[in-house]
Amino acid sequence: MLGCVIHGQGDLRVDGLPVPSPGRGQALVAVRYGGVCGSDLHYWRHGGVGDFRLQEPMVLGHEVVGTVVALGEGASGPVPGTPVAVHPATPCGVCPECADGRRNVCRDTRYLGSAARFPHVQGGFAARLVVPVEQLRPLPVGLEPRRAALAEPLSVALHAVRRAGDLTGGHVLVTGAGPIGCLVVAAAKAAGAAHVTVTDLLPTALGYARAVGADTVVRADDPDDAGWPAEADVAVEASGVAAGLDTCLRLVRRGGVVVQLGMLPPGPSPFAGNLVVSREIELRGAFRFDAEFDDALALLATGPAFDSLISAVVPVTEAESAFALAADRGRSCKVLLDFGEL
Incomplete structure (x- = not known):
């Protein structure tokens, strides 16, 4: 499968990656769209975001939507064929912040496409993605995947x-x-x-x-x-x-x-x-989010005004040009990578 991988500052590649299989409690998602975020651009331009520096190649991306392909053993979640958005965070659930209901500042969270820890958490800019089923959100009726890609931001x-x-x-x-x-x-x-x-x-x-x-x-x-x-x-x-x-x-x-x-x-x-x-x-x-993800999907389903923010949809094979466009604020707002239909 194709994946958008950052190897170092200025070194963005579309690599062939092995197709993952879902483990226990996980789901395999066929990614359709991925939104290029400012942090993705920072990894591309500067080799890091703030104090988080690249130490190994990393699949970028955390704003992804797609379709459930398969469920792993013991997984109870959206059935195969369901269009979903992927919540990118996996909080630890046991730290003081999680216990206090502030999972967005969990001290041991895993976040798709982040170099905050090593080994890095590989991201969602790949044709197939494995995540815990708890991170899947079925799209509200009438919400197209293209607009749903705005759920994370x-x-x-x-x-x-x-x-x-x-x-x-x-x-x-x-x-x-x-x-x-x-x-x-x-x-x-x-x-x-x-x-x-x-x-x-x-x-x-x-x-x-x-x-x-x-x-x-x-x-x-x-x-x-x-x-x-x-x-x-x-x-x-x-x-x-x-x-x-x-x-x-x-x-x-x-x-x-x-x-x-x-x-x-x-x-x-x-x-x-x-x-x-x-x-x-x-x-x-204000840092990231938690339960707001569900509210974002509901708000996106209310009308087409959000569509005006999507400047372009670019095939993943042209990832570098998509990143260049996303980095040019005089020409774009939100740029999506298209991984193709299932």
Whole structure:
């Protein structure tokens, strides 16, 4: 079978891999679509994500949907032929965080396509994937696999919005209009936000944000843009740059909430900490997700607006061109790899 494997910085290959067999409690899934994530791009461009560095070849990908092919011994789950989305996390279930209901920050989790541990956890960009049946979610009636491939990043956005608290009737500022930032817009509107303002440097990215419900878009490099809010009730930093966090801290109201969702570069970052003190701003982190995956699938089934974020669907045989397109934010939002029909 074909798999999309990163061998090192800048060394992305489509390799022939052995077809796996499901073990006890597992399922074999024929992958149809896989979304190229920012972390996949980091492995390709830089050989790592933050402090997680490649130490061996690794199949990339954690945003995957497909069809159940077979169940292993003792597995009770969706029957073969069922279209499914794959929850990418396998929490340990026994650490203090798991016991406290915060499985998304499990200290010993396994996450598809991650170099956070060694041996690395191989990812889902392969024609066939074996996972525990507990990680399979049948697609809601009417939800096509193509749109369902957005479930993982939408789950990230939903978790960030929930970390922010009640948004009903509030004004939300989102810095960064990449795929995650745009999905934060949709998640915030679904949570009852009355107004969402989005900032980014690229007009194309801001266009995607508008397509999923942004009320106001602002060029981040234009301080005179009339769209800048006087203040926001909640700010979600989704760009992953220190300047975005600074904007959030300066524009959120006194006593407001800032959620840091974008992964900042490794090492120290400039930080307007005095604003957190003098304005009693609550700064909260948001990392991955847990049960939000089911909610994401339900939300995706509600309508076609999410389809506007899918810029291209590229055969896996052209993976490198797909990654190059996904890395060009002036031309794309979310790019999917297509592994072909079962």
